[in-house]
Amino acid sequence: MSSSGGEFMVTMRRKEVVAAMLPMQKHWLPLSNLDLLLPPLIASGGDDFTFGSMVRVLKEAMAQALVPYYAFAGEILSNSLGEAELLCNNRGVDFLEAYADVKLQDLNLYNPDESIEGKLAPTRKHGVLSVQVTELKCGGIVVACTFDHRIADAYSTNMFLVSWAEMAQSKPLSVIPSFRRSLLNPRHPGSYAPSLDHMYVPISALPPPKVPQPGADPLISRLYYVTAEKLSLLQTLATSKSSSYKRTKLESLSAFLWKMVAKSAHMENANQKICKMSVVVDGRKRLSCGDEDMTTAMASYFGNVLSFPFGEKIVNDLKEKPLSWVGDEVHDFLEAAMTKEHFLGLIDWVEAHRPEPATLNMCCSGNSDGPGFMVSSGQRFPVTKVDFGWGRPALGSYHFPWGEEVGYVMPMPSPTVDGDWVVYMHLLKAQIELIETEAADIFSPLTADHLNLLNAD
Numbered sequence: 465m466s467s468s469g470g471e472f473m474v475t476m477r478r479k480e481v482v483a484a485m486l487p488m489q490k491h492w493l494p495l496s497n498l499d500l501l502l503p504p505l506i507a508s509g510g511d512d513f514t515f516g517s518m519v520r521v522l523k524e525a526m527a528q529a530l531v532p533y534y535a536f537a538g539e540i541l542s543n544s545l546g547e548a549e550l551l552c553n554n555r556g557v558d559f560l561e562a563y564a565d566v567k568l569q570d571l572n573l574y575n576p577d578e579s580i581e582g583k584l585a586p587t588r589k590h591g592v593l594s595v596q597v598t599e600l601k602c603g604g605i606v607v608a609c610t611f612d613h614r615i616a617d618a619y620s621t622n623m624f625l626v627s628w629a630e631m632a633q634s635k636p637l638s639v640i641p642s643f644r645r646s647l648l649n650p651r652h653p654g655s656y657a658p659s660l661d662h663m664y665v666p667i668s669a670l671p672p673p674k675v676p677q678p679g680a681d682p683l684i685s686r687l688y689y690v691t692a693e694k695l696s697l698l699q700t701l702a703t704s705k706s707s708s709y710k711r712t713k714l715e716s717l718s719a720f721l722w723k724m725v726a727k728s729a730h731m732e733n734a735n736q737k738i739c740k741m742s743v744v745v746d747g748r749k750r751l752s753c754g755d756e757d758m759t760t761a762m763a764s765y766f767g768n769v770l771s772f773p774f775g776e777k778i779v780n781d782l783k784e785k786p787l788s789w790v791g792d793e794v795h796d797f798l799e800a801a802m803t804k805e806h807f808l809g810l811i812d813w814v815e816a817h818r819p820e821p822a823t824l825n826m827c828c829s830g831n832s833d834g835p836g837f838m839v840s841s842g843q844r845f846p847v848t849k850v851d852f853g854w855g856r857p858a859l860g861s862y863h864f865p866w867g868e869e870v871g872y873v874m875p876m877p878s879p880t881v882d883g884d885w886v887v888y889m890h891l892l893k894a895q896i897e898l899i900e901t902e903a904a905d906i907f908s909p910l911t912a913d914h915l916n917l918l919n920a921d
Contacts, residue, residue, distance in 0.1 A: 471566070471570075471572075472564055472565045472566035472570075472583075473564070473565045474562050474563070474564045474565075474583045474584070474598065475562060475563045475564075475565075476560060476561075476562050477561045477562060477563060478560070478561040479558065479559070479560045479561075480558075480559055481555075481556035481557065481558060481559065482523050482526045482527055482530070482556055482557050482559045482595075483527065483530065483537055483554050483555070483556035483557075484527060484530035484531045484534060484537050484554050484556075485524075485527040485528055485530070485531060486531050487554075488531075488534055488537075488552065488553075488554045490551070490552065490553045490554075491552050492543075492549055492550065492551055492552070493535060493538070493549070493550040493551075493552050493643060493645075494549055494550075494645055495547070495548055495549060495550065495614060495615075495767075496645050496648040496767055496768070496811075497648060497650060497810075497811045497814035497815055497818075498648055498747075498767070498768045498769055498770065498807075498810065498811065498814070499548075499614055499615070499767055499768045500547060500548070500814055500818070500821070500822075501664065501768070501770075501810075501814060501822060501823075501824075502613050502614045502768055502770075518632075518852065518853065518854060519561055519597055521632050521852060521853065522595075522597060522607070522628075522632065522852060523559060524631075524632075525628055525629075525631035525632035525852070526557065526559065526595070526628060526631075528631040529624065529627050529628045529631045530554075530556075530557065532627070532637065532640055532641055533624050533627065533641055533766070534552050534554065535550060535552065535592065535615055535616070535641075535643065535766060536557060536592050536593040536611070536615070536616070536624060537552070537553075537554050537555060537556050537557060537591070537592070537593075538550050538551050538552040538553055538554070538555060538591070538592055538615075539551045539553060539555050539590070539591055539592070540592065540612060540614065540615070545818075545819040546819055547818070547819050547821075548614055550592075550615060555590070555591050556591065557591060557592075557593045557594065557595055558586070558588070558589070558590060558591060558593075558594040558595070559594075559595050559596075559597075560586050560594070560595065560596040560597070561596075561597055561598075561599075562584075562596060562597070562598040562599070563598065563599050564583065564584065564598050564599070564600050564601070564606070565601055566600060566601055567600060567601045567602040567604075568600050568602050568604040568858065568912070568917055569602070569912040569917040569918055570912075571600075571912075573687055573859065573910045573911065573912065573915075574686060574687055574688075574909035574910050574911065575685075575686060575687075576685045576686070576687060576861075576863050576888075577684055577685050577865075580608070580863050581685070581863070581865065583598075584596065584598050584606045584608050585608040585610055585863055586608060586609075586610050587610070588610040588611070588612065592611060592612045592615050592616075593609060593610070593611045593612075594609070594610045594611075595607070595608070595609050595610075596608045596610075604858075607852075609621070609625070613768070614768070615767070616766065616767065616768070617746070617767070617768045617769065617770050618840070618842060618844070618845070618862070619746060619748065619769070619844065620641070620765075620766045620767060620768075622844060622845060622846050623639050623641060623764070623766065624641075625846060625849075625850045626638065626639070626846050626849045626850060627639065627641075628850075628852075629849065629850045629851055629852050629853075632852040632853050633851070633852070633853045639763070639764050640764060641764055641765075641766040642761060642764045642765050642766060643766055643767070644761065644765065645767075647751075647758075647761055647762065647765060648767075648769070648811055649811070650811050650812050650814075650815035651808060651811075651812055654811075654812030654813075654815055654816060655809065655812055656809035656810065656812045656813040656816070657805075657806070657809050659800070660809060660810060660813045661813075662825060663771075663772065663773060663774070663824070663825055663826075664810075664813065664822050664823070664824060664825060665822060665823060665824075665825045665828055666817055666820045666821070666822050667820060667821045667822065667823060668820060670823070670828050671828060681892045681893050681894050682892070682893055683865065683871060683890055683891065683892055683893075684890070684891070684892075684893050684896055685863065685865055685888065685889065685890045686888075686889050686891075686896055686909070687861065687886060687887070687888055687889075687909075687910040688886070688887045688889065688907040688908060688909060688910055689878070689884065689885070689886060689887075689907075689908045689909075689910050689911075689914045690717075690875070690884065690885045690886075690887055690906060690907060690908070691881075691883075691884050692881070692882075692883030692884050692885075694905070694906045695713045695716070695717065695883070695885065698713070698716040698717060698719075698720050698787075698906070699711055699712075699713060699716045701716070701720075701786075701787045701788065701791075702715065702716035702719045702720065702787045702788055702790070702791030702794075703716075703788060703791060704788035704789070704791065704792055705788075707788075707792070711791045711794075711795060713885075714743070714839070714841050714843075714875065715743075715791055715794045715795055715798065716787075716791060717839075717875060717885075717887075718741065718743055718794050718839045718873075719787055719790040719791040719793075719794045720787060720790075720903070720906075721741075721837070721839070721873060721899070722739065722741045722775075722777075722782055722790055722794070723782050723783065723787065723790055724895070724898060724899050724902065724903065725739060725741070725835050725836075725837055725871070725891070725895050726739040726777075726779045726782035726783050726834070726835070727782075727783050727898060727902075728835065728892070728894050728895040728898040729779050729834050729835050730894070731834065734779055734834065735778070735779050735780035735783070736778060736779070736780065737778070737779050737833065737834030737835075738776045738777070738778060738779070738833055738834050739776070739777060739778075739779045739782055739834045739835050739836065740774050740775070740776045740826055740833070740834075740835075740836035740837075740870070741774060741775055741794070741836065741837055741838070741839065742772045742773065742774035742775075742824070742826040742836075742837075742838040742839070743773065743774075743794065743797075743798055743838070743839045743840075743841075744770055744771075744772055744838065744839070744840035744841070745770065745771045745772075745773060745798065745801045745802060746769060746770060747769040747770065747771060747806075747807040747810075748762040748763065748765065748769050749762070750802055750803060750804050750806070750807055751769070751804055751807050751808075753804040769807070771801050771806060771807060771810055772824050772826060772838070773797050773798060773800065773801035774797065774824075774825070774826045774836075774838075775793050775794060775796075775797040777790075777793060779834050826838060826870060827869065827870055835870075835871075835892070835895065836869075836870040836871070837870050837871030837872065837873060837891060837895075838870060838871070838872050838873070839872075839873045839874070839875075840872070840873070840874045841874070841875060842862055842874040842875060842876035842877075842888070843875065843876065843877055845860050845861075845862070845876045845877060846860075847859070847860030847876070847877060847879045848879065856879065857879060858879060858915050858916075858917060859879055859886070859915055860876065860879060861876060861886060861888060862874050862876065862888055863888065864888070864890060865890050871889070871890055871891035871892060871895065872888075872889075872890040872891075873887065873888065873889050873890070873891070874887070874888045875887045875888075876888065878914070879915065880914065880915055880916055886910060886914075887907065
């Protein structure tokens with residue numbers, strides 16, 4: 465089978481299912497309350513190397529890695545209450561082999577819609593995880609994984625990728641995943657802050673969906689390179705003189721993009737509309753809260769431990785006020801979600817509303833709302849550790865065209881220069897165009913030159 469698009473063709477050579485190498489007793493693994501907050505989203509991650517494929521090593525290592533990471537070899541089904549639950553039956557992982565008639569240095573890294581989507585990233589049709597290994601014209605390979613977000617967050621998937629690479633090199637696993645759902649049990653009696661009723665919403669309370677408009681602005685994906693120098697500049701601009709601490713790089717970048725997205729609003733009465741931005745918070749360290757045993761347990765916990773706090777401000781305020789004011793607003797709404805009580809309350813909130821599914825208020829824009837987007841840090845993406853035995857990856861990135869009405873941004877570490885970032889953006893075309901026009905000095909379209917690939921064979 466072949467598929468063409470852009471400037472190269474991808475030919476599928478083989479498809480098989482890779483299961484755990486050891487027999488497994490079939491059992492059910494319930495999703496935690498925090499897993500149940502996630503809709504059936506699909507995320508893709510990929511690694512590009514500069515020389516030849518070793519598919520046999522990848523398959524054998526995958527079969528070994530699926531023994532401790534058995535959740536990735538299962539299937540998601542509905543239980544008697546209609547909630548998603550994981551059947552751990554060693555169904556296996558769909559493993560595809562392909563060939564792309566393009567050299568690594570010629571891939572359009574800046575536009576993953578053209579070079580990755582439907583070509584180098586697999587479409588997950590069955591199970592929890594799908595893998596595609598694509599040999600390139602230059603002898604390099606792309607390893608891409610597509611997984612169901614209800615089973616794993618980025619932290620969990622990163623653990624798996626590192627373990628897979630360690631198995632490929634016959635190394636002992638640095639982390640053994642834990643599936644102790646009791647770590648996230650609700651309290652009895654439960655309690656939660658009223659603010660969670662604004663952060664999350666039961667599906668039955670959703671406003672009517674927006675009616676699709678002909679010629680509506682599409683969401684597109686792009687990859688950019690941002691230097692440490694530019695990030696430091698944004699930090700300075702996003703930190704108010706009265707602040708005791710410098711704003712983090714993530715807070716500063718988020719604040720800057722919040723201003724840009726607000727500025728791109730062009731609907732009727734745009735200046736008075738509400739512009740929302742969410743920043744994803746990982747709760748592992750917050751739930752540990754200095755407890756040594758809990759810290760160890762949560763460090764290896766496999767599943768979703770995320771919250772999605774968001775801020776909402778009038779478009780005109782975001783446009784007109786200085787970046788330091790926006791930085792303070794980002795810090796304030798994030799600070800409220802960075803506590804143990806917030807995550808314990810979130811677990812209790814889900815318990816109080818089960819079995820009715822809930823979703824993020826952030827993603828439920830009514831007709832009166834302005835633009836919105838979400839930022840998720842990918843700084844722990846272990847690009848330098850995912851070495852299958854033939855060298856460090858030239859690039860590691862997530863690709864997340866998640867199908868919601870709001871955009872998505874994920875900054876990740878540069879594989880070549882410490883402190884530099886690769887930033888994935890999935891935003892409306894008009895928002896991307898404004899950012900490229902007004903912030904071209906900060907966001908450089910990702911090229912082979914940034915990854916030192918121009919001299920590759």
